[in-house]
Amino acid sequence: xxxxxxxxxxxxxxxxxxxxxxxxxxxxxxxxxxxxxxxxxxxxxxxxxxxxxxxxxxxxxxxxxxxxxxxxxxxxxxxxxxxxxxxxxxxxxxxxxxxxxxxxxxxxxxxxxxxxxxxxxxxxxxxxxxxxxxxxxxxxxxxxxxxxxxxxxxxxxxxxxxxxxxxxxxxxxxxxxxxxxxxxxxxxxxxxxxxxxxxxxxxxxxxxxxxxxxxxxxxxxxxxxxxxxxxxxxxxxxxxxxxxxxxxxxxxxxxxxxx
Amino acid sequence: xxxxxxxxxxxxxxxxxxxxxxxxxxxxxxxxxxxxxxxxxxxxxxxxxxxxxxxxxxxxxxxxxxxxxxxxxxxxxxxxxxxxxxxxxxxxxxxxxxxxxxxxxxxxxxxxxxxxxxxxxxxxxxxxxxxxxxxxxxxxxxxxxxxxxxxxxxxxxxxxxxxxxxxxxxxxxxxxxxxxxxxxxxxxxxxxxxxxxxxxxxxxxxxxxxxxxxxxxxxxxxxxxxxxxxxxxxxxxxxxxxxxxxxxxxxxxxxxxxxxxxxxxxxxxxxxxxxxxxxxxxxxxxxxxxxxxxxxxxxxxxxxxxxxxxxxxxxxxxxxxxxxxxxxxxxxxxxxxxxxxxxxxxxxxxxxxxxxxxxxxxxxxxxxxxxxxxxxxxxxxxxxxxxxxxxxxxxxxxxxxxxxxxxxxxxxxxxxxxxxxxxxxxxxxxxxxx
Numbered sequence: 001x002x003x004x005x006x007x008x009x010x011x012x013x014x015x016x017x018x019x020x021x022x023x024x025x026x027x028x029x030x031x032x033x034x035x036x037x038x039x040x041x042x043x044x045x046x047x048x049x050x051x052x053x054x055x056x057x058x059x060x061x062x063x064x065x066x067x068x069x070x071x072x073x074x075x076x077x078x079x080x081x082x083x084x085x086x087x088x089x090x091x092x093x094x095x096x097x098x099x100x101x102x103x104x105x106x107x108x109x110x111x112x113x114x115x116x117x118x119x120x121x122x123x124x125x126x127x128x129x130x131x132x133x134x135x136x137x138x139x140x141x142x143x144x145x146x147x148x149x150x151x152x153x154x155x156x157x158x159x160x161x162x163x164x165x166x167x168x169x170x171x172x173x174x175x176x177x178x179x180x181x182x183x184x185x186x187x188x189x190x191x192x193x194x195x196x197x198x199x200x201x202x203x204x205x206x207x208x209x210x211x212x213x214x215x216x217x218x219x220x221x222x223x224x225x226x227x228x229x230x231x232x233x234x235x236x237x238x239x240x241x242x243x244x245x246x247x248x249x250x251x252x253x254x255x256x257x258x259x
Numbered sequence: 260x261x262x263x264x265x266x267x268x269x270x271x272x273x274x275x276x277x278x279x280x281x282x283x284x285x286x287x288x289x290x291x292x293x294x295x296x297x298x299x300x301x302x303x304x305x306x307x308x309x310x311x312x313x314x315x316x317x318x319x320x321x322x323x324x325x326x327x328x329x330x331x332x333x334x335x336x337x338x339x340x341x342x343x344x345x346x347x348x349x350x351x352x353x354x355x356x357x358x359x360x361x362x363x364x365x366x367x368x369x370x371x372x373x374x375x376x377x378x379x380x381x382x383x384x385x386x387x388x389x390x391x392x393x394x395x396x397x398x399x400x401x402x403x404x405x406x407x408x409x410x411x412x413x414x415x416x417x418x419x420x421x422x423x424x425x426x427x428x429x430x431x432x433x434x435x436x437x438x439x440x441x442x443x444x445x446x447x448x449x450x451x452x453x454x455x456x457x458x459x460x461x462x463x464x465x466x467x468x469x470x471x472x473x474x475x476x477x478x479x480x481x482x483x484x485x486x487x488x489x490x491x492x493x494x495x496x497x498x499x500x501x502x503x504x505x506x507x508x509x510x511x512x513x514x515x516x517x518x519x520x521x522x523x524x525x526x527x528x529x530x531x532x533x534x535x536x537x538x539x540x541x542x543x544x545x546x547x548x549x550x551x552x553x554x555x556x557x558x559x560x561x562x563x564x565x566x567x568x569x570x571x572x573x574x575x576x577x578x579x580x581x582x583x584x585x586x587x588x589x590x591x592x593x594x595x596x597x598x599x600x601x602x603x604x605x606x607x608x609x610x611x612x613x614x615x616x617x618x619x620x621x622x623x624x625x626x627x628x629x630x631x632x633x634x635x636x637x638x639x640x641x642x643x644x645x646x647x648x649x650x651x652x653x654x655x656x657x658x659x660x661x662x663x664x665x666x667x668x669x670x671x672x673x674x675x676x677x678x679x680x681x682x683x684x685x686x687x688x689x690x691x692x693x
Contacts, residue, residue, distance in 0.1 A: 038455065077460040078423075098463040111430060111472075113479035120478065128474045128493055 026089055026179035026212040028052040028075070033084035035070050045070050047083060048238035050231060055210035057203075059223040061247075062233030068216040071233075072182045075214065076103050088179050104178035106202075107186055112157040112165055118144070119153045121168060122175050129176070143175045146208050163197050170201060174209050181206070183215045187222065199225055220251060276368065282344060283362040287326045291380070294323065296367050299375060300334040322383060329383035330361060335449065337365040337377035343449045344379055350445060353420045354561075356413060357445040358384050358433065384444055385685050386641045387433040390476065393441075394485045403486065405440050407473060407495050411502035412535075413443035414465065415510060416561055423461045425450030428472035436640065436684075438579035438647040466503060470496035509534060513555040518545065524554055531556070535578045537563045571617035574625065576643030583647045584625070591624060592616045624666060631670050636678055638685040649673050 028051070035045040045067040052058045060068035073079040075086060077098040086094045093101040112121050122143065123136045131139075144150040147167055157165050173181055183202065187195045203226055206213050217223050223230045224244040232240045232250055240250050278296045280288065295303060300319040307323055319334045335343070340363040347360035358381040367375035390406055410432055417424060424431075424445070431447035445451075454461070477492035509530060516523045528538050539558030546553070560566075561578070568574055568581040576584060591597055592613075600619060628649055629642050640648065653669040664672070 073460075076464070078458060078464055079460065080458060098460050098467055111428070111475070113475050113482070115479050115482035116475075117482075120482070124475050124478050125471050128471050128496060 025054050027054050027087075028180055028212060028214070029085075029087040029090075030071070030075070031085045031087070033071070033074060033086065034082045035067070035074060035079060036082045043082065043236055045074075045236045046238075050238065050241065052212060052214065054212055057206050057213045057215065057226060057228045059227035059230045060214060060216045060233060061218070061220060061223040061227075061230050063218050065235075066218075066233040067236040068218075068233050069184050070236075072184050072214060072216055075101075075180065076105060076182060077101055102179040104173045104176050104181055106170055106173040106181055106183045112168060114157055117154050117156060118149065118160070118168055121157065122172060125172060125176065139175050139177070143171050147171055147205065162194070163201075166194075166198060167201055170198075170205055174205055174211065177209075179212065181211045181213045183213070185217055202226065220247060223247065276366065278367040279365045280362055281341075281365065282360075284359070285326070285328065285330075285361045285382075287328075290325045291330075291362060294332075296364060296378075297370050297375070299369075300332065300378070328361075331358070331381045331383050333379045333381070334376050335379055339449055340365065340377035340379040346448045346451050346453065347381065347445075349453055350417075350420075350422065350448065355416055355420060355422070355445065356442060357448070358382060381446075384433050384435070384446075386644075387435050387444060388684065389433060390429040391480070391483075391485065393434060394480055403477065403490065403495055404498060406434060406443075407499045408502050409434060409437075409441040409443040410469070410473075411499050411506060413445065414469065414499075414503055415506045417445070418457050418462055418465070418507070419510065419559060421454040421456050423452045423454065423457055424448070424465050425452065425468065426472070427465050427469035429476040430472070435577060436644045437577035438583050438644070439651075440579050442577045442579075462507075466500050469499050469503075472496075473499055506534065510536060510559050511556060513553055516552045516554060518550060518552055521552075527554065527556075531559065532563050535563050535582075536561055537566070571614060572621045572625070574621075574643070576646075577641075580641075580643035580647050583650055584643075587624065587646075587650055588617055588620045591620045627666065628670050628673075631667075632674065632678070636674065638683040639678055639681045640684060645678070648677065652677050 030048065030050045030052075032047045032049060033045065034043050034047040036043045050058075060071055062068050070079060074081050077093075077096065081094060084094070085092055088101060088103070113124075116124070119140055122140045126136045126139065140153070141150065144153055149164060149167065149171075152160060152164065157168070160168070186202070187198050199222060202215070205211075206226075215226055217226075224247050227244055229241055230244055230247050231238060232242070232247075232254060234254055239254055242250050277292070280291050283291065285291070295307070300321050303321055321332050323330055323332065333340075344360045344363040347357055350357045351359060360379070360381050362380040364378040364380065367377060369375055393402055393406065406429060410427070410429065413432065414424070414427060426447065426449075431445070433444045433446045434441040435444065436442075473496040474492045477486065477490065477495045480486045481488055481490070481492060514523070514527065524541070524543070531538055537560045538556055539560045540556075542553075542555045542557050544553040544555075545551070562581075563578070564581040564585055565576060565578050568576055568584055571588070572584075574581075574584065597616070597619070600623065606615075625646065628646060632645065639645075649670070652673045653664055656669065656672060657664050
């Protein structure tokens, strides 16, 4: 089907407007993507197709060894696919270097620096990336306003609560405004009360900034809380992509199929 | 000792199961069991602790002295404690510089029965210093650059054995003096992964994280007033990337030579030796026309000078310290005193092989220095660093006095004028300065 010229113009206008607002229009297309480790006979991820829409929160759900982390690592550039392509906003990044694909891993940098203000803790990575001072200031103020920590810009981490510190650590990924944010079981080692707080924080940040996000977990409850859609993985195969409301039924049918 | 009830006592009074202390690699198992595992590490009594926590960590870390060791105890989740314990063990077996894992603790419960995080126990690395301490006490020029260079060497060694670190930073590293440079050790491996071989993407990711984290490390030092505000923190991260890439290229690149240029293989080996590496295995492929050779290092082993020194003398030392000692050994062999000493025992110095010369150097140069160090000064520096500092001190003194200083005289001046005035570095945590 051919798109009407007016429709294309409207889409461009919308994209410009989103960029003006600080949002990122980002889609991810994984086409025929597969992966195999060296010296192994079978694929660790069998060929699959998956499209993640702009601003969507997609959860990759499956047990350990199901291939969810490997998919994230291929998207991030840490593992080379055996076959297939990875498109971000329609651009083929399958073989691009890590720094050339605008994918950020949340909590890529964990530590908050004790002598640096919240402002500097959030902004220093942007300095490393070569952004001008005015833009860094604008981004940091924008992010802290949205997460309710603008009054703490000149505080040091020691003055903040644990949840506030965790928020700043997560916001570091957001302030970079990546096209795609990925998270690989970031709450797996947290005690229950911190886990619940962190999940809520992750969801809030993702919605606030409409970030295209892929999140790997082996916890179905977490997947249901977070995902707009859930991609189910089993032994390296994508067996279905569903809304959270029908997750239980799909898990039951996968279990039936295996028994 | 603290009056806080031990886990055994607490377990009896409140019927709490004692924690599981597993894979213990120390003789002090019972002393470990006596620690107050039913309390969060943040609540451990001060009188139990051997020092203050490190500057930047996701976790609470405490130091305790048990037997003749200082142990670092890091509070982390059960699964994570086991995972990091295993990774550190593998790295140690692969001869990568790292702290030694001693045990891990799971199934901790408070007196009221609440689950507590697990813990990883590692041995404190004697004579090591965190980077913050080096900046607060070492005013030598370009300390930061030398630390970054040491970290680049460590990262290349980790990548050679297939270790993706995932959180490269000065904060996650400890440093030991190594002649006029530093040797870096992995101290936090919880984000790491071991692979058969790393992809380019994994190496790129480690460098990207390193560049950002090192800039953060330096910016934080500036915010704390520990380094000159004129220093460019971003340049330090860039220096790591350049230093690493240069080393990695030399260690791994495939070269093409003409079949008439076999001497270039020797040149390559010599360059690797100068960088402190040995070539364990080399693949040489001749093209179909028999005109050119493709030369690729397959196994590259670090510590070229350390291993040579160990083989000749039995002395264990860091790479640059060993280089200094081997140079001193060469000077010793060519000095007139060596010929006289050989004659005195009825030997011909020209015919004495390197091994015999090393034996004489050990007895006449190295041991007299190390044995002359009074017991109360042995905590100042490692023996290898003492030797390096002695050689430097003797050289400066000789130049100032325009004459060679006899060894025993030089040792006396070195101890009184120099060594006695240095701070103790064997157990930095004891000094409670960070």
